[in-house]
Amino acid sequence: MKNSLNKTARWSTLALALGIMSTISVQGLAAINWPGGGGNDTTKKSKDYKKGYKIGQEDCVKAPKDCKVLLEDVIANPGWGETEPNDHPSAADRIFLNRFYKGNTLDKFDQDWYYLAATSPNQNLMINFLGDQNNYTDTAGWLVKVHDRFGNVIATFDTTTTGTGNVYRNGDNPEDTVDPGEPLLAKTPLSDAHIMLTTLSFPGRYYISVESLEDTGDGRAYHIAAMISPSDQMSPNPDSNFQDAETEPNDLQEQADPLDSNVHIFGTFGRKWVRWFVPPEDNVDWLWPGCDPADISSLPLGQDNCNCDHTVPGNICVAQPRNDGQGTWEYAYDYDNDWFRYHSDGNEQLHFEMCTKGNCDFTRVHVRIIYVNNSVVLLDGPILPGVSFDLGAASPGTYFIELSPEPVDGPKVDPESGVHTVDDLTGPYNFMLRSTKLPAHGG
Ligand SMILES: [Ca+2]
Ligand SMILES: [Ca+2]
Numbered sequence: 001m002k003n004s005l006n007k008t009a010r011w012s013t014l015a016l017a018l019g020i021m022s023t024i025s026v027q028g029l030a031a032i033n034w035p036g037g038g039g040n041d042t043t044k045k046s047k048d049y050k051k052g053y054k055i056g057q058e059d060c061v062k063a064p065k066d067c068k069v070l071l072e073d074v075i076a077n078p079g080w081g082e083t084e085p086n087d088h089p090s091a092a093d094r095i096f097l098n099r100f101y102k103g104n105t106l107d108k109f110d111q112d113w114y115y116l117a118a119t120s121p122n123q124n125l126m127i128n129f130l131g132d133q134n135n136y137t138d139t140a141g142w143l144v145k146v147h148d149r150f151g152n153v154i155a156t157f158d159t160t161t162t163g164t165g166n167v168y169r170n171g172d173n174p175e176d177t178v179d180p181g182e183p184l185l186a187k188t189p190l191s192d193a194h195i196m197l198t199t200l201s202f203p204g205r206y207y208i209s210v211e212s213l214e215d216t217g218d219g220r221a222y223h224i225a226a227m228i229s230p231s232d233q234m235s236p237n238p239d240s241n242f243q244d245a246e247t248e249p250n251d252l253q254e255q256a257d258p259l260d261s262n263v264h265i266f267g268t269f270g271r272k273w274v275r276w277f278v279p280p281e282d283n284v285d286w287l288w289p290g291c292d293p294a295d296i297s298s299l300p301l302g303q304d305n306c307n308c309d310h311t312v313p314g315n316i317c318v319a320q321p322r323n324d325g326q327g328t329w330e331y332a333y334d335y336d337n338d339w340f341r342y343h344s345d346g347n348e349q350l351h352f353e354m355c356t357k358g359n360c361d362f363t364r365v366h367v368r369i370i371y372v373n374n375s376v377v378l379l380d381g382p383i384l385p386g387v388s389f390d391l392g393a394a395s396p397g398t399y400f401i402e403l404s405p406e407p408v409d410g411p412k413v414d415p416e417s418g419v420h421t422v423d424d425l426t427g428p429y430n431f432m433l434r435s436t437k438l439p440a441h442g443g
């Protein structure tokens with residue numbers, strides 16, 4: 001790291017938050033303005049930011065984990081609010097980039113539409129979402145949709161308070177340099193903003209709409225901010241004239257998005273920067289399972305303490321890291337996977353097409369199709385974009401499809417440096433499932 005933290009630091013959360021980009025690059029992005037946030041000496045911050053970001057950008061590309069600081073270090077100025085009525089694209093509120101807007105969801109019929117403009121092809125849109133002022137981190141209760149200029153939905157997000165893949169929180173990525181090993185406390189609620197990412201294919205107008213999710217957002221306020229940055233994606237995102245998009249989070253089978261026959265689905269493989277604490281090997285206590293040294297009633301029969309000799313064959317011991325702050329943090333990208341489900345009445349032929357509506361930047365996509373909760377795996381392997389195949393759905397029931405980007409060669413993360421080494425595992429994709437309505441087995 002040849003640059004001071006001061007110069008490069010403010011880049012960090014941007015770099016992390018914009019993790020969907022394969023090479024990190026950002027044009028003159030300001031920080032997000034926190035509503036009511038005053039900040040001090042904002043002109044200097046802005047100047048520092050511009051000066052440092054070019055060099056910081058290069059450093060962050062080389063060693064992203066060295067970029068440390070939270071977004072609020074560059075926060076200033078108050079935000080704005082929605083203006084009702086705004087329930088339709090024709091009455092949408094303009095949302096200026098990089099600042100929070102406050103909205104109110106009056107009831108289940110209230111939709112709040114905002115619009116913004118992409119200035120070049122394939123820009124990344126990052127939406128930051130917070131709850132009301134009583135509890136900013138209580139973000140669950142809304143559906144946020146991104147629409148193209150025709151109103152087609154190109155991405156849908158559940159604002160749930162947890163998530164993975166291309167939905168995550170700033171607070172998931174902190175690194176505390178003052179007290180290593182301790183979670184970094186958020187300086188403002190912005191650290192816990194719920195992040196939603198998607199790619200905008202074309203220059204021009206896009207819409208964001210916010211609505212209550214099954215009445216759970218009724219009568220509540222929220223805060224929303226949008227940021228735009230370039231992506232390195234070459235092929236266009238074919239986001240017009242299609243019918244549906246994935247809803248994140250969908251990383252678990254029980255979160256699978258429903259599929260209809262003959263509808264092109266658009267999704268994005270995102271990624272998340274994660275860390276975990278690794279204590280030194282000799283810094284571990286071996287305990288009997290379930291034994292708590294502070295609770296005498298948890299001692300196993302015949303034992304007078306919790307210590308378990310793991311070198312004795314047959315002993316099942318549990319490693320308990322000693323919490324004395326020794327150890328190191330490990331870092332890596334956690335890649336997105338997306339679950340979908342299709343209900344079949346049985347006795348039909350299904351045609352699956354991957355990336356036929358438009359090009360995908362991936363070399364391979366891993367497809368897993370299972371019937372009835374893991375009991376029958378019908379397909380489990382990589383396919384090439386542009387490929388289609390047929391599948392007989394003989395039995396009635398739910399067919400689950402899991403998609404994930406598949407590395408072609410080499411490790412995803414350099415074990416020495418912890419730096420991400422495979423660049424082609426994020427970005428948009430499309431697929432379609434079509435029922436031929438023909439019997440799968442000729443009768
Ligand atoms: Ca409203
Ligand atoms: Ca409204």
Ligand SMILES: [Ca+2]
Nearest residue numbers: 268269336338
């Ligand atoms: Ca996804």
Ligand SMILES: [Ca+2]
Nearest residue numbers: 165250337338
């Ligand atoms: Ca996902």
